[in-house]
Amino acid sequence: MAKTGTKRDSRVRMAPAVRRDLILDAAQALFMERGWDAVTIADVQEAAGISRGGFYHHFAAKEDLLSGLIARMTEQAMQTTEAAMSQNNGDALVQLNGLLDGAAQWTADNVNELRGLVQIFSRPGNEIPYRRICDADAAVVMPVLKAIIEAGIAEGTFNPVDAGLTAELMLSLSQGRREVLIEVFDLASANDLDASVDALDRRLRSEGEICDRLLGLPVGSVALSNRTEYRRMLAGLVQ
Amino acid sequence: MAKTGTKRDSRVRMAPAVRRDLILDAAQALFMERGWDAVTIADVQEAAGISRGGFYHHFAAKEDLLSGLIARMTEQAMQTTEAAMSQNNGDALVQLNGLLDGAAQWTADNVNELRGLVQIFSRPGNEIPYRRICDADAAVVMPVLKAIIEAGIAEGTFNPVDAGLTAELMLSLSQGRREVLIEVFDLASANDLDASVDALDRRLRSEGEICDRLLGLPVGSVALSNRTEYRRMLAGLVQ
DNA sequence: ATAGAAACAGACCATCAGTCTGTAAGCGGG
DNA sequence: CCCGCTTACAGACTGATGGTCTGTTTCTAT
Structure with missing residues:
Protein backbone atom coordinates (compact mmCIF):
# COMPACT_ATOMS: atom_id res chain seq x y z
CA MET A 1 0.00 0.00 0.00
CA ALA A 2 2.03 2.82 -1.21
CA LYS A 3 -0.94 4.79 -2.43
CA THR A 4 -3.42 5.89 0.20
CA GLY A 5 -3.55 3.83 3.32
CA THR A 6 -3.60 4.54 7.03
CA LYS A 7 -2.21 1.04 7.49
CA ARG A 8 0.50 0.72 10.11
CA ASP A 9 3.80 0.35 8.27
CA SER A 10 6.44 -0.17 10.96
CA ARG A 11 9.47 0.12 8.79
CA ILE A 23 21.83 -6.53 1.27
CA LEU A 24 25.29 -7.53 0.09
CA ASP A 25 25.44 -10.20 2.79
CA ALA A 26 22.17 -11.67 1.61
CA ALA A 27 23.19 -11.48 -2.03
CA GLN A 28 26.54 -13.09 -1.36
CA ALA A 29 24.96 -15.96 0.55
CA LEU A 30 22.45 -16.56 -2.22
CA PHE A 31 25.16 -16.33 -4.85
CA MET A 32 27.35 -18.87 -3.09
CA GLU A 33 24.35 -21.15 -2.82
CA ARG A 34 22.79 -20.92 -6.27
CA GLY A 35 25.08 -19.03 -8.59
CA TRP A 36 24.58 -15.56 -9.94
CA ASP A 37 21.98 -15.94 -12.65
CA ALA A 38 19.77 -18.01 -10.38
CA VAL A 39 19.66 -15.17 -7.88
CA THR A 40 16.72 -12.84 -8.44
CA ILE A 41 16.25 -9.43 -6.94
CA ALA A 42 13.13 -10.75 -5.26
CA ASP A 43 15.24 -13.39 -3.52
CA VAL A 44 17.74 -10.84 -2.32
CA GLN A 45 14.94 -8.57 -1.12
CA GLU A 46 13.35 -11.29 0.91
CA ALA A 47 16.61 -12.56 2.36
CA ALA A 48 17.71 -9.05 3.26
CA GLY A 49 14.28 -8.15 4.64
CA ILE A 50 13.73 -5.12 2.50
CA SER A 51 11.21 -4.04 -0.07
CA ARG A 52 11.64 -3.56 -3.79
CA GLY A 53 11.81 0.19 -3.47
CA GLY A 54 14.24 -0.13 -0.60
CA PHE A 55 16.55 -2.32 -2.60
CA TYR A 56 16.56 -0.04 -5.62
CA HIS A 57 17.24 2.88 -3.34
CA HIS A 58 20.63 1.37 -2.58
CA PHE A 59 21.44 -0.38 -5.84
CA ALA A 60 20.67 1.05 -9.22
CA ALA A 61 20.49 -2.33 -10.92
CA LYS A 62 21.37 -5.98 -10.52
CA GLU A 63 24.61 -5.14 -12.24
CA ASP A 64 25.35 -2.67 -9.47
CA LEU A 65 24.78 -5.35 -6.87
CA LEU A 66 27.31 -7.55 -8.64
CA SER A 67 29.81 -4.72 -8.66
CA GLY A 68 29.35 -4.40 -4.93
CA LEU A 69 29.99 -8.09 -4.42
CA ILE A 70 33.07 -8.04 -6.61
CA ALA A 71 34.42 -4.98 -4.85
CA ARG A 72 33.92 -6.68 -1.52
CA MET A 73 35.74 -9.81 -2.62
CA THR A 74 38.53 -7.86 -4.25
CA GLU A 75 39.08 -5.98 -1.03
CA GLN A 76 40.63 -9.12 0.43
CA ALA A 77 43.07 -9.31 -2.45
CA MET A 78 43.97 -5.68 -1.93
CA GLN A 79 44.59 -6.07 1.77
CA THR A 80 46.63 -9.21 1.27
CA THR A 81 48.69 -7.56 -1.41
CA GLU A 82 49.30 -4.44 0.60
CA ALA A 83 50.17 -6.40 3.72
CA ALA A 84 52.66 -8.53 1.81
CA MET A 85 54.26 -5.51 0.21
CA SER A 86 54.47 -3.30 3.27
CA GLN A 87 56.57 -5.60 5.39
CA ASN A 88 59.37 -6.56 3.03
CA ASN A 89 61.68 -4.01 1.54
CA GLY A 90 64.48 -6.03 0.07
CA ASP A 91 65.48 -6.38 -3.55
CA ALA A 92 63.02 -7.22 -6.31
CA LEU A 93 63.29 -10.97 -5.92
CA VAL A 94 62.62 -10.75 -2.21
CA GLN A 95 59.64 -8.53 -2.89
CA LEU A 96 58.31 -10.88 -5.52
CA ASN A 97 58.66 -13.89 -3.28
CA GLY A 98 57.06 -11.89 -0.50
CA LEU A 99 54.08 -11.14 -2.71
CA LEU A 100 53.71 -14.75 -3.77
CA ASP A 101 54.13 -15.91 -0.20
CA GLY A 102 51.48 -13.48 0.95
CA ALA A 103 49.08 -14.96 -1.59
CA ALA A 104 50.00 -18.47 -0.49
CA GLN A 105 49.45 -17.46 3.11
CA TRP A 106 46.02 -16.10 2.34
CA THR A 107 45.21 -19.30 0.51
CA ALA A 108 46.34 -21.40 3.44
CA ASP A 109 44.27 -19.33 5.85
CA ASN A 110 41.14 -19.45 3.72
CA VAL A 111 41.18 -22.84 2.05
CA ASN A 112 37.59 -23.58 2.81
CA GLU A 113 36.38 -20.28 1.46
CA LEU A 114 38.59 -20.71 -1.57
CA ARG A 115 37.16 -24.14 -2.24
CA GLY A 116 33.65 -22.73 -2.07
CA LEU A 117 34.55 -20.00 -4.51
CA VAL A 118 36.27 -22.36 -6.90
CA GLN A 119 33.29 -24.67 -6.88
CA ILE A 120 30.74 -21.94 -7.37
CA PHE A 121 32.67 -20.29 -10.14
CA SER A 122 33.14 -23.55 -11.99
CA ARG A 123 29.40 -24.03 -12.20
CA PRO A 124 27.71 -22.84 -15.38
CA GLY A 125 25.99 -19.49 -15.32
CA ASN A 126 28.71 -17.84 -13.26
CA GLU A 127 31.06 -16.92 -16.07
CA ILE A 128 30.32 -13.24 -15.72
CA PRO A 129 31.03 -12.85 -12.02
CA TYR A 130 34.07 -15.06 -12.44
CA ARG A 131 35.53 -12.86 -15.13
CA ARG A 132 34.69 -9.78 -13.15
CA ILE A 133 36.61 -11.09 -10.16
CA CYS A 134 39.55 -12.15 -12.27
CA ASP A 135 39.71 -8.78 -13.94
CA ALA A 136 39.32 -6.89 -10.68
CA ASP A 137 41.96 -8.92 -8.91
CA ALA A 138 44.27 -8.61 -11.88
CA ALA A 139 43.76 -4.84 -11.83
CA VAL A 140 44.88 -4.83 -8.21
CA VAL A 141 47.87 -7.12 -8.52
CA MET A 142 49.04 -6.17 -11.99
CA PRO A 143 50.53 -2.74 -11.20
CA VAL A 144 52.30 -4.07 -8.11
CA LEU A 145 53.72 -7.01 -10.00
CA LYS A 146 54.78 -4.86 -12.90
CA ALA A 147 56.46 -2.41 -10.53
CA ILE A 148 58.43 -5.22 -8.92
CA ILE A 149 59.53 -6.52 -12.28
CA GLU A 150 60.59 -3.08 -13.39
CA ALA A 151 62.49 -2.63 -10.16
CA GLY A 152 64.24 -5.92 -10.84
CA ILE A 153 65.18 -4.71 -14.30
CA ALA A 154 66.53 -1.44 -12.94
CA GLU A 155 68.39 -3.42 -10.32
CA GLY A 156 69.94 -5.56 -13.01
CA THR A 157 68.73 -8.83 -11.50
CA PHE A 158 65.65 -9.43 -13.66
CA ASN A 159 65.87 -9.81 -17.37
CA PRO A 160 62.41 -10.36 -18.81
CA VAL A 161 61.47 -9.83 -22.45
CA ASP A 162 58.84 -7.28 -21.46
CA ALA A 163 57.75 -6.21 -18.00
CA GLY A 164 54.07 -5.79 -18.80
CA LEU A 165 53.72 -8.95 -20.80
CA THR A 166 55.58 -10.93 -18.19
CA ALA A 167 53.31 -9.61 -15.46
CA GLU A 168 50.29 -10.54 -17.54
CA LEU A 169 51.60 -14.04 -18.07
CA MET A 170 52.32 -14.52 -14.40
CA LEU A 171 48.78 -13.46 -13.65
CA SER A 172 47.27 -15.79 -16.20
CA LEU A 173 49.46 -18.50 -14.74
CA SER A 174 47.83 -18.02 -11.37
CA GLN A 175 44.37 -17.71 -12.90
CA GLY A 176 44.87 -20.92 -14.84
CA ARG A 177 45.51 -22.60 -11.53
CA ARG A 178 41.78 -22.80 -11.02
CA GLU A 179 41.27 -26.02 -12.92
CA VAL A 180 44.11 -27.65 -11.04
CA LEU A 181 42.56 -26.50 -7.78
CA ILE A 182 39.29 -28.17 -8.69
CA GLU A 183 41.15 -31.43 -9.14
CA VAL A 184 43.19 -30.87 -5.99
CA PHE A 185 40.09 -30.25 -3.90
CA ASP A 186 38.34 -33.24 -5.41
CA LEU A 187 41.26 -35.48 -4.54
CA ALA A 188 41.40 -34.09 -1.04
CA SER A 189 37.68 -34.66 -0.61
CA ALA A 190 38.19 -38.24 -1.76
CA ASN A 191 40.67 -38.59 1.10
CA ASP A 192 43.54 -39.03 -1.32
CA LEU A 193 45.67 -36.47 0.41
CA ASP A 194 48.94 -37.66 -1.12
CA ALA A 195 47.71 -37.34 -4.68
CA SER A 196 46.13 -34.01 -3.85
CA VAL A 197 49.35 -32.59 -2.43
CA ASP A 198 51.28 -34.03 -5.35
CA ALA A 199 49.07 -32.37 -7.92
CA LEU A 200 49.26 -28.99 -6.22
CA ASP A 201 52.98 -29.24 -5.61
CA ARG A 202 53.72 -30.22 -9.19
CA ARG A 203 51.69 -27.35 -10.53
CA LEU A 204 53.20 -24.71 -8.30
CA ARG A 205 56.70 -26.01 -8.86
CA SER A 206 56.16 -25.72 -12.61
CA GLU A 207 54.76 -22.24 -12.22
CA GLY A 208 57.81 -21.24 -10.24
CA GLU A 209 60.22 -22.54 -12.84
CA ILE A 210 58.30 -20.83 -15.59
CA CYS A 211 58.50 -17.56 -13.68
CA ASP A 212 62.25 -18.08 -13.40
CA ARG A 213 62.49 -18.40 -17.14
CA LEU A 214 60.22 -15.48 -17.84
CA LEU A 215 62.25 -13.26 -15.55
CA GLY A 216 65.60 -14.56 -16.72
CA LEU A 217 66.50 -15.93 -13.30
CA PRO A 218 68.32 -19.12 -12.28
CA VAL A 219 66.07 -22.09 -11.57
CA GLY A 220 64.63 -22.04 -8.07
CA SER A 221 64.71 -18.27 -7.63
CA VAL A 222 60.96 -17.86 -7.54
CA ALA A 223 59.64 -20.03 -4.74
CA LEU A 224 56.01 -21.01 -4.32
CA SER A 225 55.99 -22.14 -0.69
CA ASN A 226 56.41 -25.77 0.26
CA ARG A 227 54.84 -29.24 0.33
CA THR A 228 54.37 -29.63 4.08
CA GLU A 229 52.47 -26.36 4.08
CA TYR A 230 50.17 -27.66 1.34
CA ARG A 231 49.56 -30.87 3.19
CA ARG A 232 48.64 -29.06 6.36
CA MET A 233 46.40 -26.77 4.38
CA LEU A 234 44.59 -29.48 2.46
CA ALA A 235 44.21 -31.60 5.58
CA GLY A 236 42.44 -28.63 7.10
CA LEU A 237 39.56 -28.86 4.66
CA VAL A 238 36.31 -29.50 6.43
CA GLN A 239 34.69 -32.86 5.62
CA MET B 1 -3.91 -17.87 -36.03
CA ALA B 2 -2.78 -21.22 -35.00
CA LYS B 3 -6.11 -22.20 -33.57
CA THR B 4 -8.97 -22.46 -36.03
CA GLY B 5 -8.65 -20.45 -39.17
CA THR B 6 -9.17 -21.00 -42.88
CA LYS B 7 -6.76 -18.13 -43.40
CA ARG B 8 -4.27 -18.57 -46.22
CA ASP B 9 -0.94 -19.38 -44.65
CA SER B 10 1.53 -19.78 -47.51
CA ARG B 11 4.45 -20.94 -45.47
CA ILE B 23 18.68 -18.39 -38.86
CA LEU B 24 22.36 -18.48 -37.92
CA ASP B 25 23.10 -15.95 -40.66
CA ALA B 26 20.50 -13.59 -39.28
CA ALA B 27 21.66 -14.11 -35.71
CA GLN B 28 25.29 -13.52 -36.64
CA ALA B 29 24.49 -10.31 -38.46
CA LEU B 30 22.46 -9.02 -35.53
CA PHE B 31 25.14 -10.05 -33.10
CA MET B 32 27.86 -8.26 -35.02
CA GLU B 33 25.65 -5.19 -35.11
CA ARG B 34 24.32 -4.98 -31.57
CA GLY B 35 26.10 -7.48 -29.40
CA TRP B 36 24.72 -10.66 -27.95
CA ASP B 37 22.53 -9.56 -25.09
CA ALA B 38 20.87 -6.93 -27.23
CA VAL B 39 19.75 -9.60 -29.67
CA THR B 40 16.32 -10.97 -28.88
CA ILE B 41 14.79 -14.10 -30.30
CA ALA B 42 12.10 -11.91 -31.79
CA ASP B 43 14.75 -9.97 -33.69
CA VAL B 44 16.31 -13.12 -35.05
CA GLN B 45 12.90 -14.45 -36.03
CA GLU B 46 12.04 -11.37 -37.97
CA ALA B 47 15.42 -11.11 -39.64
CA ALA B 48 15.36 -14.77 -40.59
CA GLY B 49 11.74 -14.60 -41.72
CA ILE B 50 10.48 -17.35 -39.51
CA SER B 51 7.95 -17.62 -36.73
CA ARG B 52 8.47 -18.25 -33.06
CA GLY B 53 7.46 -21.87 -33.34
CA GLY B 54 9.67 -22.27 -36.35
CA PHE B 55 12.67 -20.89 -34.56
CA TYR B 56 12.22 -23.10 -31.54
CA HIS B 57 11.82 -26.07 -33.81
CA HIS B 58 15.45 -25.63 -34.83
CA PHE B 59 16.98 -24.23 -31.66
CA ALA B 60 16.08 -25.42 -28.20
CA ALA B 61 17.04 -22.15 -26.56
CA LYS B 62 18.91 -18.92 -27.06
CA GLU B 63 21.88 -20.69 -25.56
CA ASP B 64 21.66 -23.24 -28.34
CA LEU B 65 21.71 -20.48 -30.91
CA LEU B 66 24.90 -19.13 -29.35
CA SER B 67 26.46 -22.57 -29.47
CA GLY B 68 25.66 -22.71 -33.15
CA LEU B 69 27.31 -19.37 -33.77
CA ILE B 70 30.39 -20.32 -31.78
CA ALA B 71 30.68 -23.63 -33.59
CA ARG B 72 30.47 -21.82 -36.89
CA MET B 73 33.18 -19.36 -35.98
CA THR B 74 35.40 -22.02 -34.51
CA GLU B 75 35.19 -23.96 -37.73
CA GLN B 76 37.48 -21.39 -39.32
CA ALA B 77 40.06 -21.94 -36.62
CA MET B 78 39.83 -25.67 -37.17
CA GLN B 79 40.30 -25.44 -40.90
CA THR B 80 43.19 -23.02 -40.57
CA THR B 81 44.87 -25.22 -38.01
CA GLU B 82 44.41 -28.37 -40.01
CA ALA B 83 45.60 -26.71 -43.20
CA ALA B 84 48.71 -25.41 -41.49
CA MET B 85 49.49 -28.77 -39.97
CA SER B 86 48.86 -30.91 -43.01
CA GLN B 87 51.40 -29.32 -45.28
CA ASN B 88 54.52 -29.24 -43.14
CA ASN B 89 56.11 -32.34 -41.77
CA GLY B 90 59.47 -31.22 -40.49
CA ASP B 91 60.74 -31.20 -36.94
CA ALA B 92 58.82 -29.73 -34.04
CA LEU B 93 60.12 -26.20 -34.49
CA VAL B 94 59.17 -26.19 -38.15
CA GLN B 95 55.73 -27.46 -37.26
CA LEU B 96 55.31 -24.86 -34.57
CA ASN B 97 56.35 -22.05 -36.86
CA GLY B 98 54.06 -23.48 -39.51
CA LEU B 99 51.15 -23.38 -37.11
CA LEU B 100 51.89 -19.81 -36.06
CA ASP B 101 52.39 -18.79 -39.65
CA GLY B 102 49.07 -20.35 -40.60
CA ALA B 103 47.38 -18.26 -37.93
CA ALA B 104 49.19 -15.15 -39.13
CA GLN B 105 48.16 -15.92 -42.69
CA TRP B 106 44.52 -16.23 -41.68
CA THR B 107 44.79 -12.96 -39.82
CA ALA B 108 46.27 -11.25 -42.84
CA ASP B 109 43.55 -12.62 -45.09
CA ASN B 110 40.75 -11.61 -42.76
CA VAL B 111 41.87 -8.38 -41.13
CA ASN B 112 38.59 -6.64 -41.65
CA GLU B 113 36.57 -9.46 -40.21
CA LEU B 114 39.00 -9.71 -37.32
CA ARG B 115 38.67 -6.04 -36.60
CA GLY B 116 34.91 -6.36 -36.52
CA LEU B 117 35.14 -9.27 -34.12
CA VAL B 118 37.63 -7.52 -31.87
CA GLN B 119 35.44 -4.44 -31.71
CA ILE B 120 32.24 -6.33 -31.01
CA PHE B 121 33.81 -8.50 -28.37
CA SER B 122 35.33 -5.53 -26.60
CA ARG B 123 31.90 -3.98 -26.13
CA PRO B 124 30.15 -4.65 -22.83
CA GLY B 125 27.54 -7.36 -22.74
CA ASN B 126 29.54 -9.70 -24.95
CA GLU B 127 31.70 -11.31 -22.31
CA ILE B 128 29.90 -14.60 -22.56
CA PRO B 129 30.22 -15.14 -26.30
CA TYR B 130 33.79 -13.91 -26.12
CA ARG B 131 34.74 -16.46 -23.51
CA ARG B 132 32.91 -19.15 -25.39
CA ILE B 133 34.91 -18.43 -28.52
CA CYS B 134 38.18 -18.29 -26.63
CA ASP B 135 37.47 -21.57 -24.93
CA ALA B 136 36.32 -23.24 -28.13
CA ASP B 137 39.33 -22.05 -30.11
CA ALA B 138 41.64 -23.06 -27.30
CA ALA B 139 40.06 -26.49 -27.26
CA VAL B 140 40.89 -26.81 -30.96
CA VAL B 141 44.44 -25.49 -30.87
CA MET B 142 45.51 -26.76 -27.46
CA PRO B 143 45.89 -30.46 -28.32
CA VAL B 144 47.76 -29.67 -31.52
CA LEU B 145 50.10 -27.30 -29.76
CA LYS B 146 50.68 -29.68 -26.92
CA ALA B 147 51.43 -32.48 -29.37
CA ILE B 148 54.01 -30.35 -31.13
CA ILE B 149 55.66 -29.45 -27.86
CA GLU B 150 55.75 -33.06 -26.79
CA ALA B 151 57.22 -34.00 -30.14
CA GLY B 152 59.89 -31.38 -29.58
CA ILE B 153 60.67 -32.84 -26.20
CA ALA B 154 60.94 -36.34 -27.62
CA GLU B 155 63.11 -34.94 -30.36
CA GLY B 156 65.38 -33.35 -27.80
CA THR B 157 65.07 -29.87 -29.27
CA PHE B 158 62.43 -28.42 -26.91
CA ASN B 159 62.99 -28.18 -23.22
CA PRO B 160 59.92 -26.64 -21.57
CA VAL B 161 59.10 -26.91 -17.88
CA ASP B 162 55.81 -28.61 -18.66
CA ALA B 163 54.24 -29.28 -22.05
CA GLY B 164 50.64 -28.65 -21.00
CA LEU B 165 51.34 -25.52 -19.01
CA THR B 166 53.52 -24.14 -21.76
CA ALA B 167 50.82 -24.73 -24.33
CA GLU B 168 48.32 -22.98 -22.06
CA LEU B 169 50.60 -20.02 -21.65
CA MET B 170 51.20 -19.73 -25.37
CA LEU B 171 47.46 -19.72 -25.87
CA SER B 172 46.86 -17.06 -23.25
CA LEU B 173 49.64 -15.11 -24.88
CA SER B 174 47.71 -15.04 -28.12
CA GLN B 175 44.42 -14.35 -26.36
CA GLY B 176 45.94 -11.45 -24.49
CA ARG B 177 46.83 -10.01 -27.86
CA ARG B 178 43.27 -8.72 -28.11
CA GLU B 179 43.85 -5.50 -26.23
CA VAL B 180 46.90 -4.75 -28.31
CA LEU B 181 44.88 -5.38 -31.44
CA ILE B 182 42.30 -2.84 -30.35
CA GLU B 183 45.05 -0.27 -30.05
CA VAL B 184 46.62 -1.36 -33.32
CA PHE B 185 43.35 -1.04 -35.20
CA ASP B 186 42.64 2.32 -33.61
CA LEU B 187 46.03 3.62 -34.69
CA ALA B 188 45.53 2.29 -38.19
CA SER B 189 42.10 3.92 -38.37
CA ALA B 190 43.70 7.18 -37.30
CA ASN B 191 46.00 6.84 -40.31
CA ASP B 192 49.01 6.41 -38.07
CA LEU B 193 50.21 3.35 -39.91
CA ASP B 194 53.78 3.53 -38.60
CA ALA B 195 52.73 3.55 -34.97
CA SER B 196 50.21 0.82 -35.68
CA VAL B 197 52.78 -1.45 -37.29
CA ASP B 198 55.23 -0.65 -34.51
CA ALA B 199 52.79 -1.64 -31.78
CA LEU B 200 51.91 -4.91 -33.46
CA ASP B 201 55.50 -5.74 -34.30
CA ARG B 202 56.71 -5.05 -30.80
CA ARG B 203 54.03 -7.21 -29.29
CA LEU B 204 54.58 -10.16 -31.60
CA ARG B 205 58.32 -9.93 -31.28
CA SER B 206 57.97 -10.08 -27.50
CA GLU B 207 55.60 -13.00 -27.77
CA GLY B 208 58.11 -14.83 -29.92
CA GLU B 209 60.95 -14.30 -27.50
CA ILE B 210 58.80 -15.41 -24.61
CA CYS B 211 57.93 -18.57 -26.50
CA ASP B 212 61.63 -19.16 -27.03
CA ARG B 213 62.21 -18.96 -23.32
CA LEU B 214 59.24 -21.11 -22.45
CA LEU B 215 60.40 -23.80 -24.84
CA GLY B 216 64.05 -23.52 -23.90
CA LEU B 217 65.08 -22.44 -27.40
CA PRO B 218 67.67 -19.91 -28.54
CA VAL B 219 66.33 -16.41 -29.13
CA GLY B 220 64.72 -16.01 -32.52
CA SER B 221 63.69 -19.63 -32.94
CA VAL B 222 59.98 -18.95 -32.79
CA ALA B 223 59.15 -16.49 -35.52
CA LEU B 224 55.95 -14.49 -35.74
CA SER B 225 56.06 -13.39 -39.36
CA ASN B 226 57.41 -9.98 -40.36
CA ARG B 227 56.90 -6.23 -40.38
CA THR B 228 56.30 -5.68 -44.08
CA GLU B 229 53.55 -8.26 -43.93
CA TYR B 230 51.90 -6.38 -41.07
CA ARG B 231 52.14 -3.12 -42.91
CA ARG B 232 50.53 -4.55 -45.99
CA MET B 233 47.84 -6.12 -43.84
CA LEU B 234 47.01 -3.01 -41.82
CA ALA B 235 47.04 -0.86 -44.94
CA GLY B 236 44.40 -3.19 -46.32
CA LEU B 237 41.86 -2.14 -43.71
CA VAL B 238 38.81 -0.59 -45.27
CA GLN B 239 38.18 3.05 -44.39
C1' DA C 1 7.64 22.24 16.38
C1' DT C 2 8.21 21.82 11.54
C1' DA C 3 9.96 21.46 6.97
C1' DG C 4 12.82 19.06 4.06
C1' DA C 5 15.56 15.21 2.92
C1' DA C 6 16.29 10.61 2.63
C1' DA C 7 15.05 5.75 3.54
C1' DC C 8 11.58 2.69 2.50
C1' DA C 9 7.04 0.21 0.86
C1' DG C 10 4.60 -2.08 -2.59
C1' DA C 11 1.72 -1.85 -6.65
C1' DC C 12 2.64 -1.66 -11.41
C1' DC C 13 4.93 -2.10 -16.01
C1' DA C 14 7.61 -3.91 -19.90
C1' DT C 15 10.41 -7.11 -21.91
C1' DC C 16 11.55 -11.36 -23.37
C1' DA C 17 12.67 -16.41 -23.27
C1' DG C 18 10.21 -20.26 -23.74
C1' DT C 19 5.52 -23.10 -24.39
C1' DC C 20 1.40 -24.89 -26.51
C1' DT C 21 -1.93 -25.95 -29.69
C1' DG C 22 -3.00 -26.06 -34.18
C1' DT C 23 -1.88 -26.04 -39.41
C1' DA C 24 0.32 -26.65 -43.97
C1' DA C 25 3.75 -28.98 -46.71
C1' DG C 26 6.13 -32.99 -48.29
C1' DC C 27 6.55 -38.14 -48.75
C1' DG C 28 5.79 -42.95 -48.99
C1' DG C 29 2.60 -46.83 -49.52
C1' DG C 30 -1.56 -48.72 -51.23
C1' DC D 1 -4.11 -40.64 -57.10
C1' DC D 2 -5.38 -40.37 -52.58
C1' DC D 3 -4.52 -40.88 -47.84
C1' DG D 4 -2.19 -40.77 -43.66
C1' DC D 5 1.94 -39.89 -41.23
C1' DT D 6 5.82 -37.11 -40.20
C1' DT D 7 7.84 -32.77 -39.62
C1' DA D 8 8.52 -28.01 -40.51
C1' DC D 9 6.15 -24.08 -39.24
C1' DA D 10 2.64 -20.32 -37.34
C1' DG D 11 1.30 -17.35 -33.76
C1' DA D 12 -1.19 -16.57 -29.49
C1' DC D 13 -0.06 -17.04 -24.76
C1' DT D 14 2.49 -17.38 -20.25
C1' DG D 15 5.50 -16.83 -16.50
C1' DA D 16 9.41 -14.92 -14.65
C1' DT D 17 12.01 -11.09 -13.68
C1' DG D 18 14.38 -6.56 -13.87
C1' DG D 19 13.14 -2.08 -13.30
C1' DT D 20 9.82 2.15 -12.29
C1' DC D 21 6.62 5.16 -9.91
C1' DT D 22 4.04 7.18 -6.48
C1' DG D 23 3.27 7.58 -1.97
C1' DT D 24 4.66 7.04 3.09
C1' DT D 25 7.47 7.08 7.23
C1' DT D 26 11.44 8.32 9.86
C1' DC D 27 15.23 11.23 10.98
C1' DT D 28 17.55 15.59 11.36
C1' DA D 29 18.54 20.33 11.23
C1' DT D 30 17.04 24.81 12.34
Missing part, protein backbone atom coordinates in the same frame (compact mmCIF):
# COMPACT_ATOMS: atom_id res chain seq x y z
CA VAL A 12 13.07 -0.17 9.91
CA ARG A 13 15.27 2.69 8.90
CA MET A 14 18.99 2.16 8.80
CA ALA A 15 22.18 3.98 7.88
CA PRO A 16 22.86 3.48 4.17
CA ALA A 17 26.17 1.71 4.68
CA VAL A 18 24.65 -0.72 7.13
CA ARG A 19 21.69 -1.54 4.93
CA ARG A 20 23.94 -1.87 1.93
CA ASP A 21 26.10 -4.36 3.75
CA LEU A 22 23.03 -6.29 4.85
CA VAL B 12 7.87 -21.75 -46.83
CA ARG B 13 9.17 -25.14 -45.94
CA MET B 14 12.87 -25.78 -46.08
CA ALA B 15 15.41 -28.48 -45.36
CA PRO B 16 16.45 -28.26 -41.71
CA ALA B 17 20.12 -27.55 -42.45
CA VAL B 18 19.23 -24.73 -44.83
CA ARG B 19 16.80 -23.10 -42.43
CA ARG B 20 19.26 -23.47 -39.59
CA ASP B 21 21.92 -21.72 -41.59
CA LEU B 22 19.52 -18.95 -42.50
